[in-house]
Amino acid sequence: MTTAINPEATLGQLVTENPALSRVFEALGLDYCCGGGKTLAEACHAHGLDPDAVRDEIARVEASSSESQPNPADMSLTELADHIEQTHHAYLREVLSALQTMSAKVASAHAGKDPRLVEVDRVVRNLAHELESHTLKEERILFPAIRRLDAGQPLxxxxxxxxxxxxxxxxxxxxxAGQALERLRTLTDGYTIPDWACNTCRGLLTELERLEKDLHLHIHKENNILFPRTLERESAGTN
Ligand SMILES: [Fe+2]
Ligand SMILES: [Fe+2]
Known part of the structure; x- marks a missing residue:
């Protein structure tokens, strides 16, 4: 079966139109957030995937995905900024400190079994610090300005x-942040849990994989929806 999905659509556009497709692209290792400007055809070529098989999988998920989740592409700028803060920023606030505690513990207890755990700990700590500062800048400076723009108020x-x-x-x-996630995926062999893993190591790898998925979706909503629409709105107001 070959579907009518346009191979020249970008991965970012496809997930904007149907957020459930993020699951297909995550499973195939296709970057739809920072690399969301690549077309489906380009991404398939770069990863050696059969474009027809990928298009069939997209069509299957499109046909079965429920309409119950609100689509970020249908939200106003203010609603989307609120949604990102209340879901993705709140999730990061909840998980970053625990991840750093777990990665330090796993590195000190098990680096003898896998020396890469020391580097995992360093990357996790750097990423956590960067994300804390990044989300604060969005919450204190950029998102308030976006809400004012949406309300037609001066910036x-x-x-x-x-x-x-x-x-x-x-x-x-x-x-x-995307590069740090790729590094973590490489260092952990795709978050594979080793035979010798203790509960903390198991928890760390499971949570890091969850962080990767959430951050991909978070960055997609900002890079491919919130930011371009903000710039469009700003330029419409100044022309
Ligand atoms: Fe954010
Ligand atoms: Fe961001």
Missing amino acids: QGFTCGALENPIHVMEMEHDE
Whole structure:
């Protein structure tokens, strides 16, 4: 069966239209957030995947995905900023400190069995610090400005057309977070739980994989929906 899905659509566009497709792309290892500008055809080619088989899988998920979850693409800028804070930022606040405690414990107890655990601990700590500072910048500076833009109010502290710069900085930080996740996936052989794993090691690998999925979705909502729509709105208001 070959479907009518356009192979020239970008991965970011496909997940924007149907958020359930994030599961298909996660399972295939296709980056739809930081690398969301790649077309389906380009991504399949780069990963040696059969485009027809991937399109069939997309069609299957599209046909079975429920409509019960609100689609971020249907939200206003304010609703989407609120949603990102209440779900993804709240999740990070809940998990980052526990992840650092677990990675330090696992590195000190088991580095003799796998020396890469020392590097896992270093990457987890750096990523946690970067994400704490990144989400604060969004919550204190960028998202309040986006809400003001959405309400048609003047942007206090920003000159005309100036949201492009902070958005660009946030996108660069997303790329860095994406690279840290790739490093963690490599260092842990795709979050494979070793035979000798204790409960903390098991918990660490399970939580890191969950962090990867959540961060991919989080960055997709900002890079592919919130930020481009904010820039469109800002430029419409200044023209
Ligand atoms: Fe965010
Ligand atoms: Fe962000």
